[in-house]
Each structure stands twice: as C-alpha cells, then as structure tokens.
Ligand SMILES: CCCCCCC[C@H](O)CC(=O)SCCNC(=O)CCNC(=O)[C@H](O)C(C)(C)COP(=O)([O-])OP(=O)([O-])OC[C@H]1O[C@@H](n2cnc3c(N)ncnc32)[C@H](O)[C@@H]1OP(=O)([O-])[O-]
C-alpha cells in the first residue's frame with residue numbers, strides 16, 4: 256500500500272542509522288543500481304558521473320528498473336506505483352562534481368571503471384574534502400581494497416561493498432574488511448547492507464573475495480572451451496542453465512557484466528600471477544573489446560542485442 260511504501264521511504268531504521276546520506280560515484284550499470292536500492296530504502300542519494308548526458312541516461316535506467324519493480328508490486332494499483340517511482344526519484348539528485356557534494360555525505364560508494372590508478376586519484380581528491388566521519392567504500396570486482404584505500408588518510412574508515420548485477424534483483428553484498436578497516440566501520444557497513452534489504456557476507460581483502468574467486472575462473476574456462484572448438488557458445492550456455500541450474504549461461508553473463516569490465520579484471524590478475532593458467536588472457540575476449548563489442552550495454556558482445 257502507499258502508506259507502507261511511505262513508511263519504507265522514511266523508515267525510522269534510516270532515521271536512526273549512521274548512514275543516511277549516500278554519494279554514489281559512477282552512474283553506470285552498478286552505480287545506477289546501487290543508487291536505486293539506496294533511494295528505495297529511504298536514503299538520500301547523490302549520483303555522480305562525468306557528464307550530464309551520462310547522468311540523464313542513469314536516471315532513465317533507474318526509472319526503467321523501478322517501473323519493472325512496480326509492474327509486479329502494484330499490479331492492480333498503477334497510480335500508487337507512479338507515486339512510488341516519483342518518491343524514489345525524489346530521493347536521488349545528480350552531480351558532475353564529486354568534491355562539492357561529498358561535504359554532506361555519510362558514505363561514498365565508488366562504482367567507476369575497474370582501474371586502480373583512476374580509483375586512487377578519485378579517493379585521494381575526496382579524502383581532502385569529505386567530513387572526518389565519512390566512510391569510503393569501493394564496489395571493485397577484483398582490486399585489493401587496501402591498495403585503493405592507500406590513496407587516503409582514512410584507512411580505518413575505508414572498506415569494500417561488492418554488489419552484484421543487476422543490483423535491484425541480487426540479494427548478496429560482500430562486505431570487505433581490509434587490514435586497516437575498523438570494527439566500527441565494518442559494523443556500520445553491515446548495518447547499511449541490511450538497511451538496503453540485502454544479505455551481507457563478510458569477506459577478507461583477498462583477490463575476488465568469495466564470488467569472483469570462483470566465478471571468474473569458471474567464466475574464463477567457458478571461453479577457452481569455446482576457443483578450442485569444443486562446444487558452441489549457445490550449447491555451453493544451455494548446458495550450464497539446464498545442467499547446472501544457473502540462471503544465465505557464461506556467455507550471456509559475460510555480455511551482461513560487460514566485456515570491458517571482464518577484461519580489466521582478468522588483465523589485472525594475470526599481471527599479478529602470470530604463471531596461473533586460470534588467469535591467462537583470452538584472444539577472443541581481447542578481440543571483442545578491441546572492436547568495441549562490450550556486451551549488452553553496447554548492443555553486441557558474444558551475442559547481438561539489437
Ligand atoms: C570473466 C570475468 C567476469 C566476472 C564478472 C564479475 C562481475 C561482478 O564483480 C560480480 C557480478 O555481479 S557477477 C553477476 C551476478 N549476476 C548474475 O549471476 C545474474 C544471473 N541472472 C539472473 O539472476 C537472472 O537472469 C535475472 C535476475 C537477471 C533476470 O531474471 P530472469 O528470470 O532470468 O529473466 P527476466 O525475465 O529478464 O527477468 C524476470 C524479472 O526480473 C525482474 N528484473 C530483472 N532485471 C531487473 C532490473 N534490472 N530491475 C528491476 N527488475 C528486474 C523483473 O521483474 C523481470 O520481469 P519483467 O517482466 O521482465 O520486468
């Protein structure tokens with residue numbers, strides 16, 4: 256009902272929580288989803304990206320996703336659904352200037368490109384302007400949290416929150432305690448994850464945390480199996496869906512995640528462990544990325560979407 260939604264949007268859980276105001280940096284696949292779930296659960300959110308055009312697209316994607324949620328939740332009450340979407344969107348503002356908006360924020364969630372130097376440059380700038388109490392987290396898929404945090408002077412207030420794609424649907428969040436993360440920060444991140452309606456698991460700051468340490472080698476093995484000509488991508492996808500119960504096959508999931516992001520992850524791990532055959536580069540993946548075929552988000556990857 257409308258009143259129960261209003262309760263969610265202004266819930267006392269958020270009023271009393273340590274984290275009420277959230278800045279999400281990066282309005283791509285992940286940042287848009289994170290901003291959406293934070294806004295749905297009554298947090299005040301600022302979404303930051305590098306241009307107004309990108310932010311317009313982020314807002315469009317958030318609205319599109321909310322409409323999918325509403326179609327089910329408010330099947331017989333379209334007006335209440337409209338009101339819900341409007342209320343959630345009112346909790347989100349946008350900006351192209353992270354330094355000016357973090358001054359009022361309790362938590363910065365970074366979801367920009369998977370590149371250590373770029374993430375460090377961002378956090379180093381924000382560290383100088385954010386209030387002392389502000390917690391910083393990265394949504395990195397594969398980089399050590401401690402390496403990103405080393406660009407700041409707030410190691411105790413720095414951790415990892417690893418969300419899963421699509422964020423509005425996936426219940427898990429990996430909460431990462433790096434060497435410097437204080438217990439108080441870690442507890443605040445666990446509370447925040449629960450306030451989002453997600454299920455947290457505690458992770459050490461080890462490569463790929465839990466999920467990606469298992470998922471990345473599996474996905475790469477699928478690509479290598481195909482490269483060897485031992486199965487078509489369609490058959491491999493069907494096999495893993497019908498034979499292993501996965502909701503998507505590995506090629507569908509690679510396209511869904513983004514082939515650029517997948518390549519960033521593998522290249523980084525290969526550089527660190529060149530002798531590990533699990534992380535060897537894939538010529539086919541490299542070719543698709545070089546051709547700008549980055550998956551669903553560009554209309555073509557392993558498959559075509561237009
Ligand atoms: C090589 C290295 C690669 C490693 C990569 C690692 C990346 C990263 O670090 C970790 C990850 O995230 S790993 C990735 C982890 N992720 C995975 O592994 C994901 C695996 N896939 C899945 O779990 C399912 O396929 C989905 C839940 C995506 C879709 O469900 P489905 O049943 O297959 O198909 P459906 O018919 O389409 O959708 C049904 C309904 O779901 C709802 N809905 C869907 N999207 C929505 C959204 N954005 N908003 C709102 N709602 C959304 C909607 O109600 C829709 O109904 P509608 O009537 O159409 O509106």
Ligand SMILES: NC(=O)c1ccc[n+]([C@@H]2O[C@H](COP(=O)([O-])OP(=O)(O)OC[C@H]3O[C@@H](n4cnc5c(N)ncnc54)[C@H](O)[C@@H]3O)[C@@H](O)[C@H]2O)c1
Pocket residue numbers: 280281282283284285286303304305309365366367368369370373377394395396397417418419420511512513516
């Ligand atoms: N795609 C996934 O399935 C997935 C899942 C979990 C975690 N991640 C991680 O989340 C992060 C983002 O991934 P994504 O898939 O959302 O990428 P994406 O390419 O969809 O979006 C990244 C966004 O960040 C913006 N950006 C880049 N540099 C910026 C800067 N300095 N300041 C502000 N904005 C900037 C880009 O313009 C872009 O809109 C990566 O670290 C990735 O590894 C991705």
